[in-house]
Amino acid sequence: MQWQGISEFVAVAETKSFTLAAKQLSISTAQVSRQINQLESRLSVKLFYRTTRKVSLTDIGKSYYQQCRAILDALNTAEQTVTNLHHTPQGQLKLSAPIAYGESHLAPLINDFCLLYPELTVELWLTNRTVDLTDEKVDLSIRLGSLIDSTMMAKKLRDRNLFLCASPDYLAKYSTPQTLAELKRHNCLLGSLDHWRFQNRKLTVHGSLKCNNGYALLDAALKGIGIVQLPDYYVQPYLQSGELIALLPSHQPKDEGIWAIYPHNRHLPSKVRLLLDYLDQYLMQR
Template sequence: MARWDGIEAFVEVVRLGTFAAAARQLQVSNSHISRQVAQLEQQLGLPLLYRTTRQIRLTDAGERYYARCRELIEGFHEAESALQALRERPEGILRLSSATTFGERFIAPLVNDFLREHPQLETRLHLTNRQVDVIDEGYDVVIRMGTLQDSSLVARRLCQRREFVIGSPDYFQRNSQPHTVAELGKHRCLVGSRDLWRFDIDGVHREVRVHGPWQANSGPALLDAALKGLGLAQLPDYYVLPYLASGELVEVLHPFRCCDAGVWAVMPRHRQHAAKVRLFVDYLVENLPTRLTQAASSKPA
């Protein structure tokens, strides 16, 4: 048990970056954490950390040991979560993250509806366009869009997400419509959080880097700029379909439209069976597609 306590202390120090933060997380004193890590190093016969007044860094041995110990800690939490899943009543704090605009418009209202059904739950919803570290930052569920990178996380598909390249009739009075992805280099592209646009070309999903004089990390801002003829934008269906129907926007590059980007709930493997996580993700699967369909049929007020 003493060895395990030292391993847990060591992992938390590395994960959180300081002895003080690890002590707060484990609800013990700084000196206790320092003593546990020192005893662990003595037992192993190798230093795990370089300590300076400004930072803590892993030694080569520490890097290898941390990778394996982190798996042990996650396995321990997974075992606890498996038991917790036997209890159907969700409880505790549900920690969530989503992209800012999508979260404000769709996720936050669904979170609030879910909490009305489960008032015993607490929630911490963090909206950011930064890609958070699901495990290290302690999230239960993170909403991500597009193509997911391979990882040890568990992902569940919530709904489809089609992406359109659009411009206003006014813009196309002054500029010819592009017919190939390569022609985007001749156009003013309105850039969002990422300067990579997604396309399906000859059955292969590709990302193409675009450039332009305008950039913002906001979907509504992109939509407004496109409506005002400032350039081309790539936006998902729930933003543009009402304006395509009214003729205020025109789609281009239709043969290369990315139709299967997807919206995903991503979660740590050891938390997927927790009642609060499982029931919330089920709730999103059931209700998010309807909300997106409603949004795609009408302009925002």
């Protein structure tokens, strides 16, 4: 009796809709409503304010939701622990990553991971927006650079370096900048921001091309259009071949992290733990 209506109550509290809760639980809206009514009757309290347009928790409902959510999380953790001990990874694994980095580095590794664990269904979303892991039910997200404070767990997979560089043809024509101040006289190829980052400062720069795609900026730099600042995984081969020249190395910013972000869970599902270990091992080689 004490368990009846708990799942329905939590689903309504989180979706703020009886209809959406029913869809999430794969039952009828009438069944959700009936379970909530019985739960309120058993507890002798009102858990929700209901109008034709809105469903919201009462103060008592908010307190009860926190307790019920913790109970369901503990139950899920217990079930995942048992599953991890006795089964190979299976089910759906959903992750997200920035577009360019995902295309060049992550997607090939994910394809290899799929070959290792064919019982998994992997859903990889490449997007440059910040994904809400909880709302969008994402198991793991790859983030680049500095992290904002959150309740999520974070694991650094590797470092990335930003390089300022230009082609030999561009430098022969317009000279090689020796100071940050001299960059204001050069054609600076910009991404989505209007500044570049250096060791101790940000510098606003200007140029004839702005594009939110690193490969497009790389192509422009290789063709001698201007100077570019890009992460190592774009430019390293061209720096080694001499097609690009690194500039102002003494001002190069500190290394940044490439991170795996995932929800806090004392017992990670085996599919997430295995993917984390796999990426940790193989991203270091790229």
